[in-house]
Amino acid sequence: MRTPSLAQTLILTSLALTACGGGGDTPAPPPGPGAGPGAGPGSTAPANGGSGAATSAAGPKAWSDSAGTATLSGSASLAGDVPAPIQIAMDSDPKCVEMNSGGATDGSVLVDASGGLQNVFVYVSKGTDAWTFTVPEEPVILDQMGCNYTPRVVGMMTGQALRVQNSDPTVHNVHTYPKKNRASNVSQPAGSKPLEIEMKRSEVLVAVKCDMHSWMQARVGIVDHPFFAVTAADGSFTLPKLAAGEYTVSAVHEVFGKASKQTITIGDGEAQSISFEFSK
Amino acid sequence: MRGISWQGLAVSLGALGLLTSLQTSDDENPHARAPRGVSLVVTAGSWLRAPSADWFAKQAKSEPSRFTHDATAAGGVGGWVDSRGEYSLSEVEGEWAYWQWVSPERLTAGRRDFVQFCSSCHGLDGDGYGRSAQHLRPTPRSFQQNKFKFTKVIADLPSDEALMNLIKRGLAGTPMLPWDLSDVQLLDIIQYIKSLSPEESGWRDVYSQVGDPVEVGEDPWADIKERAIARGREVYHGAASCHLCHPGYVTNEQLRVLRKDPEGTVYREDLTYPALKDSEYEVLGRATKVMPPDFTWHQLRAGITTADLFQTIASGIKGTAMPQWKGAIPDEDLWALAHYVEDLIVSYKDQPAVRGAFMKGLRASGDN
Amino acid sequence: MSMLKATLPSLAFLRSRWLGCPLALMLTSTWALAQDKRWGPGEAASDYGYRFHDLFWLITILVSVAFALVVILLAIPVLRDRERPGHRASFDHGKSLHDKRLTAVISIVIFIILDAWVLVIAMQDLREAHWALPDAEDPQTYRVEVLAQQWAWNFRAPGVDGEFGTADDIITINELVVPKDRPVSFNMSSKDVIHALFLPEMRMKMDVNPGSINKTWFRPITAGDFTILCAELCGFAHYQMSGKLRVLEQGLFNEWEAEASKLASTAFDADDTEAQWAWDWEK
Numbered sequence: 001m002r003t004p005s006l007a008q009t010l011i012l013t014s015l016a017l018t019a020c021g022g023g024g025d026t027p028a029p030p031p032g033p034g035a036g037p038g039a040g041p042g043s044t045a046p047a048n049g050g051s052g053a054a055t056s057a058a059g060p061k062a063w064s065d066s067a068g069t070a071t072l073s074g075s076a077s078l079a080g081d082v083p084a085p086i087q088i089a090m091d092s093d094p095k096c097v098e099m100n101s102g103g104a105t106d107g108s109v110l111v112d113a114s115g116g117l118q119n120v121f122v123y124v125s126k127g128t129d130a131w132t133f134t135v136p137e138e139p140v141i142l143d144q145m146g147c148n149y150t151p152r153v154v155g156m157m158t159g160q161a162l163r164v165q166n167s168d169p170t171v172h173n174v175h176t177y178p179k180k181n182r183a184s185n186v187s188q189p190a191g192s193k194p195l196e197i198e199m200k201r202s203e204v205l206v207a208v209k210c211d212m213h214s215w216m217q218a219r220v221g222i223v224d225h226p227f228f229a230v231t232a233a234d235g236s237f238t239l240p241k242l243a244a245g246e247y248t249v250s251a252v253h254e255v256f257g258k259a260s261k262q263t264i265t266i267g268d269g270e271a272q273s274i275s276f277e278f279s280k
Numbered sequence: 281m282r283g284i285s286w287q288g289l290a291v292s293l294g295a296l297g298l299l300t301s302l303q304t305s306d307d308e309n310p311h312a313r314a315p316r317g318v319s320l321v322v323t324a325g326s327w328l329r330a331p332s333a334d335w336f337a338k339q340a341k342s343e344p345s346r347f348t349h350d351a352t353a354a355g356g357v358g359g360w361v362d363s364r365g366e367y368s369l370s371e372v373e374g375e376w377a378y379w380q381w382v383s384p385e386r387l388t389a390g391r392r393d394f395v396q397f398c399s400s401c402h403g404l405d406g407d408g409y410g411r412s413a414q415h416l417r418p419t420p421r422s423f424q425q426n427k428f429k430f431t432k433v434i435a436d437l438p439s440d441e442a443l444m445n446l447i448k449r450g451l452a453g454t455p456m457l458p459w460d461l462s463d464v465q466l467l468d469i470i471q472y473i474k475s476l477s478p479e480e481s482g483w484r485d486v487y488s489q490v491g492d493p494v495e496v497g498e499d500p501w502a503d504i505k506e507r508a509i510a511r512g513r514e515v516y517h518g519a520a521s522c523h524l525c526h527p528g529y530v531t532n533e534q535l536r537v538l539r540k541d542p543e544g545t546v547y548r549e550d551l552t553y554p555a556l557k558d559s560e561y562e563v564l565g566r567a568t569k570v571m572p573p574d575f576t577w578h579q580l581r582a583g584i585t586t587a588d589l590f591q592t593i594a595s596g597i598k599g600t601a602m603p604q605w606k607g608a609i610p611d612e613d614l615w616a617l618a619h620y621v622e623d624l625i626v627s628y629k630d631q632p633a634v635r636g637a638f639m640k641g642l643r644a645s646g647d648n
Numbered sequence: 649m650s651m652l653k654a655t656l657p658s659l660a661f662l663r664s665r666w667l668g669c670p671l672a673l674m675l676t677s678t679w680a681l682a683q684d685k686r687w688g689p690g691e692a693a694s695d696y697g698y699r700f701h702d703l704f705w706l707i708t709i710l711v712s713v714a715f716a717l718v719v720i721l722l723a724i725p726v727l728r729d730r731e732r733p734g735h736r737a738s739f740d741h742g743k744s745l746h747d748k749r750l751t752a753v754i755s756i757v758i759f760i761i762l763d764a765w766v767l768v769i770a771m772q773d774l775r776e777a778h779w780a781l782p783d784a785e786d787p788q789t790y791r792v793e794v795l796a797q798q799w800a801w802n803f804r805a806p807g808v809d810g811e812f813g814t815a816d817d818i819i820t821i822n823e824l825v826v827p828k829d830r831p832v833s834f835n836m837s838s839k840d841v842i843h844a845l846f847l848p849e850m851r852m853k854m855d856v857n858p859g860s861i862n863k864t865w866f867r868p869i870t871a872g873d874f875t876i877l878c879a880e881l882c883g884f885a886h887y888q889m890s891g892k893l894r895v896l897e898q899g900l901f902n903e904w905e906a907e908a909s910k911l912a913s914t915a916f917d918a919d920d921t922e923a924q925w926a927w928d929w930e931k
Contacts, residue, residue: 092524092548092555094541171521173603177560180480182436182487183427185596187603189519200375200487201480211557211601212524397884400798400840412797412840415925417819454821455800457888556914564922571915577907632900639907 063131063225068241070266074274075235076120076251076259082111083280088215095170096147096213106215107152108255116235117278119153120253121205121221123228124239125261127247133225139163139196142208142218144172144188149208149218153254155228158202162220165194172216177207181222185211204252219254244268251276318404320395322387326475328483330367330380331439331490336360372486382471390472393465401455406476409564416455418570419563423473426482427560427599430582432591434604435491437483442493443470446582453579494594496587500612501619512620514538515613522617525572525601527552529624531645552642557601570600575621576628576635584625589618689848693870693895696777697851703769710762781865782831784931790826794836795925796843796856799885801876804926807909813926815916816909822891824876825908826868827901833865835930844880847893853879861930868895 085105090096096104110118139161143150147168156162164174166188174195175185181199188195199206202223210216221228227247229237239249244267251259259276266272337360340347346363353359354376359369367380395404401420403410408422421428431438431446438446444466450458459466474483482488501508516522517530517538528535528551536545548555559570573580582592594614596604605614628635692698729738742751782789793812795802803824807816826832836845838858846853847866854864876891896904917923 091546093521094545094547171519171524173601175601175603182485182489183560183599185598185601185603187520187596187605187608189608192608209558211603212521214557400883414839415795415802415923416797417920417923453823455797457799457885553910553914563920566920568920569915569917571911574911577911632894632896632904636900636903 060130060132063133065241067131067243069269070242070244071238071271072242072247072249072264072266072274073236073238073271074122074276075237076117076122076231076253076276076278077115077235078109078111078117078256079115079277079279082113082115083109090147090213090215093147093170093213095168099146099168104148104215107148108217110233112234114234116231116233117253117256118231118233118235119151119219120231120235120237120251120259120276120278121153121155121219121228122231122237122239122249122251122276123155123204123221123223124225124242125248125250126263127245128225128227130245131225131243133157135159136226140220141165142220144168144210144216147172147213147216149210149216151230152217153205153219153221153230155221155223155230156199157226158200158222158224159198162197162199163194164188164197164208166190166192171212172210173212175209175211176220177209178203179206181206204250205254207254217254221252242266244270249274251278253278256280318395320388320392322384322391322472322475325381325383325387326484327379327381328471328474328477329437329485329488329490330378331492332378332435333360335439335490335492336367336378375486377486382475386468387472387475390468390470390475393461393469394472397459397461398469406473412455417563418454418561418568420456422561423476424478425561426477426488429597429599430592431598432493432582432588432595433491434494434595434606435489437488437490439490439492440467440470442491443473445493449583451581452583453581494591494606496590497611499586499590499615501615505619505623508616508619509623511613511616512618512623515609515617516620519613520605520609520617523551524548525555525557527554527574527576529576529642531642533645552639559601560599572601575624576638580625584622586615586618586622589621590614593617593621689851689875691870692849692851693868693872693874694847694850694852694866695869696773696866697849699773699777700851703766703773706769707766710765714758714762778864781863781931782833782867784833784929788830790830790832791929792824792826792832792834793926793929794834794845794856795839796836796845796878796882797839798841798883799878799889801845801878801889801891802925805905805908807912808905809909812929813924815918816913817926818905818908818912822876823894824891825894825896825901825904827898828868828871828895829898831865831867834863835927836862836864837927841882842880843878843882843889846877846879847874848877849874850893855880861927863930871895871897 088104088106090100090104107119112118135157140154140156140163142154142162142164144165145167147170154162166172169190171187171189173185173187174197176183176197176199178199180201180203184197186195199220199222204221204223205219206222208218208220221230227239227242229239231237246263246265248261248263250261253259256278259278262274262276264272264274336347337349340349340360348361348363349358350361351358353361354369355371357376359376360367360378362368365381367378369376369378371377394402394406398406399410400412401410401416402408402423403413403420406423408420408425410420413420426437428438428443428446430451431442433439433442444463447459447461447466447470450456461469477483477485483490501511513530517528517535523529523535528547530538532547532551535541535547535551536543539545554572554574556569556571559568561568561570571578580589580592582588594604594606596602605617628638692700725738731737740747742748784791787810791806791812793804795804801822801824803820804812805818805820805825806812807814807818809816834845834854836854836856837860838856840858842858843856844853845856845864850866850868852864852866854862856862872895874893874895876893878886878889880886882889
């Protein structure tokens, strides 16, 4: 057999080599440190507030309490018959039974004789964009006493710490069920140090449950301003003093969901009252 | 050499080369490893949350020329700089976060392998509902939910290493098999899985922390196993009260003595059975419940060596009722619990006669 | 003897390193492996398992006899009529009518004796054993539904109440527990591709197809732990699709069933209709 010429071999080998390699163009290098993910090619990271975001001439001003002069208060009520209290069995843990010797009832729906609904989280959902607020240093305290959360519903600001303490002689686990924030589930045996939980995004309402005692529930409303309140036993609430302006106020209950939002315009020094009605 | 046809060889190689270079891309190739109409190409790269400063410190030891610490970075706080530009430290909404850039090419390679190996159960979009996942409970993990049960990390999200360990070991007793893919393939698949995070969630959430599995450390009970098991039984039924969710493995009277409760105390019904608990996982939009395992009956997913049990108890099982115990009870008690649980498994699991006798003895008194 | 010496290759070749060593190695290693009792699926643990052995040996012996016969019938003329000094080799193309008739007759005789015999025995085995499904109405029959998937086995047992599709159905993955000495009847289907349920120690194997229900059965006669394998290539992890079959004495089995049913009832979610894959038992 005659051996192929050099030229033939070279041509055929180079054809063989075209099968290898064939990669695409080298992509643009990612942005350096400090530019942030907002500047990356084709990225989908959250909005970057720190790097070069355009600031309008009239940016948000820092809030000071003296700017708040208007009082917004009101009440929340439940339409229809007052539901009968539901007994809960705590016999999975005899220590809980001991601390609730008179029996315990489910605390998710608390209505007083005139229909006032307790534990409704009322907050301003629109109208606070003109200000920035400083996050309070003090944490919001949630206590576990008598195998129940006290208070059942709390409100806090984004970035504020939630301090959960266990005042019971039995173990609890603090399990948060947020949708927009990072979840956590840490155990707290009797006598443990308090737990500090931070949630950075506004979310109304985040459930906090103890899995070991499944009736134990709390709700946390997290907003980025201080204008929130939880209704008292008679359904009444008073928001911290607001500045004059137009606001949308919302109310949420853990069982009955959201009530219709109310938009109000309030002037300096004015006192207004609104009410929310929930139905089963 | 004589006898070998160089011409024949060159012609064959040339023909082969010609044919392969003429082949269309995988997308149009009907023999591509995906159902028709399913795209295997990812066009956009992603910035994903990267491990914390500790991870970089560790990496700097093995790659000192690549990772350097810059004390003036991060607004004077100090941060790590990556000379290859794949990782970057950036400020987002007033927070400092490490990000990792994953290129479209890498994500495409990951997507190809994901569709080929993982999508039959985890779904073509990683939503945990592939064809083979029908009727399966618990369902395969949804990567869009960014929660992982068995990665043994305390931070919000597992590191690449934690995920690799899990995929390589599989989950015993489930259809999640140990996968013997190459490390490169696995890492590509993992980057793709991470990129499935929805906006502001999981690996795209600036507030997420990424961490390695819980460090194991030394077992303080290594030579005194019997005492460890006794201490474990004490902690299990006492301070940790594991019997509130898992079965209790003592009689009512023994439990009362262990917990130093007064005479006549009665505990939950079905003490020797587990109690069903809520979980954060959903299937088809409905929340699912999870059964805490009975160690003498159910197959544990994440390993049954003492070290595995220590890690699982310490980190908890994310998304379920099993909380993180690290920091809540001292480490030596965590180890004691691990020894006790291991002893339960070794003594009773898969031994029907022995377990039957044990359970009969516990239930004989009639009050559990 | 001299004619043998003249034709056979030199005996020295047999002892030479080119043939002797590997041959000796092959024979000794085969013998050694056969001594290991774990080689092969072990003793039959089901009541019809012996049929597998009997059929195997029947075929082996018949074929060996036929083989030996053929070799001898070939060797005799090759040696007798070979080319040697003073003797011309006999050339016979076998095209004569006599030869053709002889070939036909011998083929038919071998076919009748070998194939027909084996066929009869095989059909007997099928009718008496593999196709003789136990009566599903009989409370003695232990029914199991099998749903195969890539790459795991889902088993559903009816639980203490004996009905499929109820809260106490015992659903296991890759693990099957059955009582001893009772017929176990399967209804099997697949979620995706074709698999095959293979219980080697029980000598039972049957394809599991998507879109239809296949039926098979076995009756375990030995208690213990056995293997479940997939015997139809079904994808990348086909080789990992194995499970554990546990056969328990009736007393222990009742205990197991009671416990498993109770745990299943606790975990049952009536609203999760998508999870209920039980189908009506096909007889």
